[in-house]
Amino acid sequence: MSAAKLSYRLCEYRLGLAVARRIVNTVRRLGGWRSFCLPLEALTLDAHVAAGLMRLWQRMHWSSGDGMMPADQLLAIYRLAATWPGRGDIVELGSWVGLTTSYLATACAVRGEGHVWAVDTFVGTKEGGEAYPSIERFGGSTLDAFRQQLTQAGVSRQVSTMVGYTTEMAGKYEGNPIRVLFIDADHSYDGVRSDFETWWPHVAPGGLIIFHDYLMDGVAGFVDDVIRHDERVAWAPGQVVSNVVAVTKCVAKKTRAKIVPLASGNSLHLVTTSRTKLPEEKVECK
Numbered sequence: 160m161s162a163a164k165l166s167y168r169l170c171e172y173r174l175g176l177a178v179a180r181r182i183v184n185t186v187r188r189l190g191g192w193r194s195f196c197l198p199l200e201a202l203t204l205d206a207h208v209a210a211g212l213m214r215l216w217q218r219m220h221w222s223s224g225d226g227m228m229p230a231d232q233l234l235a236i237y238r239l240a241a242t243w244p245g246r247g248d249i250v251e252l253g254s255w256v257g258l259t260t261s262y263l264a265t266a267c268a269v270r271g272e273g274h275v276w277a278v279d280t281f282v283g284t285k286e287g288g289e290a291y292p293s294i295e296r297f298g299g300s301t302l303d304a305f306r307q308q309l310t311q312a313g314v315s316r317q318v319s320t321m322v323g324y325t326t327e328m329a330g331k332y333e334g335n336p337i338r339v340l341f342i343d344a345d346h347s348y349d350g351v352r353s354d355f356e357t358w359w360p361h362v363a364p365g366g367l368i369i370f371h372d373y374l375m376d377g378v379a380g381f382v383d384d385v386i387r388h389d390e391r392v393a394w395a396p397g398q399v400v401s402n403v404v405a406v407t408k409c410v411a412k413k414t415r416a417k418i419v420p421l422a423s424g425n426s427l428h429l430v431t432t433s434r435t436k437l438p439e440e441k442v443e444c445k
């Protein structure tokens with residue numbers, strides 16, 4: 160091979176490598192291969208629920224919003240919040256910079272009813288009294304970033320903010336009975352237990368309680384040891400991805416409350432998480 164041909168081949172090879180690298184990096188930056196599946200998953204939503212999601216994605220890309228939750232989990236929570244039956248408000252315990260808040264508020268917007276109550280100290284409180292190290296990036300408080308993100312998402316009107324400790328704010332709650340309670344604040348066993356117990360009285364019968372970070376020991380410990388055997392709740396058959404567990408509040412302790420699938424023919428089902436095998440059959444409250 161001539162020297163000219165060889166150098167041409169080398170250039171070609173290096174150019175190909177550079178292009179491949181650029182593509183992989185872009186995919187990574189956009190949140191991984193999983194991101195490309197999301198718009199396809201969104202096609203399984205009812206038209207108005209999907210439209211709300213598309214509007215939100217136009218305003219903030221699903222993987223570029225500053226928050227703590229991977230895109231597939233965000234989509235699962237949005238789907239549950241938008242489709243769970245009943246009337247009432249959504250309470251989010253642990254909002255950080257408002258990524259999940261924006262999805263929950265969009266769910267209220269597409270339903271045309273309900274309001275989100277975002278409860279957080281906004282100083283990055285972490286279990287054990289520490290703070291998330293990344294709080295420094297926000298100058299010690301995430302409140303401004305939280306408000307900015309809600310404005311960008313166009314959902315400020317759907318959200319009320321409660322600044323303080325989640326357990327203390329439970330006593331000050333003045334919203335409607337809770338249709339969806341999303342727990343994502345203190346992930347220690349005692350933290351999750353206190354959040355569940357203090358907010359429980361506000362949850363509407365049939366309301367949904369979502370636990371995030373089930374892969375963390377504190378959350379898994381409480382869910383597996385207590386919630387699984389608690390006769391006040393039943394497992395939701397809704398779409399639950401790894402790291403997200405949902406249960407419903409029984410209609411009345413002595414009533415046999417049957418949980419029905421959210422939509423017949425839809426692919427909604429309870430999947431096993433990578434942590435523990437959860438019951439896949441429908442559970443009735445005793």
Ligand SMILES: C[S@@+](CC[C@H](N)C(=O)[O-])C[C@H]1O[C@@H](n2cnc3c(N)ncnc32)[C@H](O)[C@@H]1O
Nearest residue numbers: 226227228253255279280283284324325344345
């Ligand atoms: C994991 S982040 C929430 C992430 C957010 N849901 C998301 O996915 O984008 C936990 C948040 O809970 C808040 N937090 C933790 N413990 C709390 C407590 N006991 N009371 C109030 N807020 C708390 C922290 O300040 C932090 O903003």
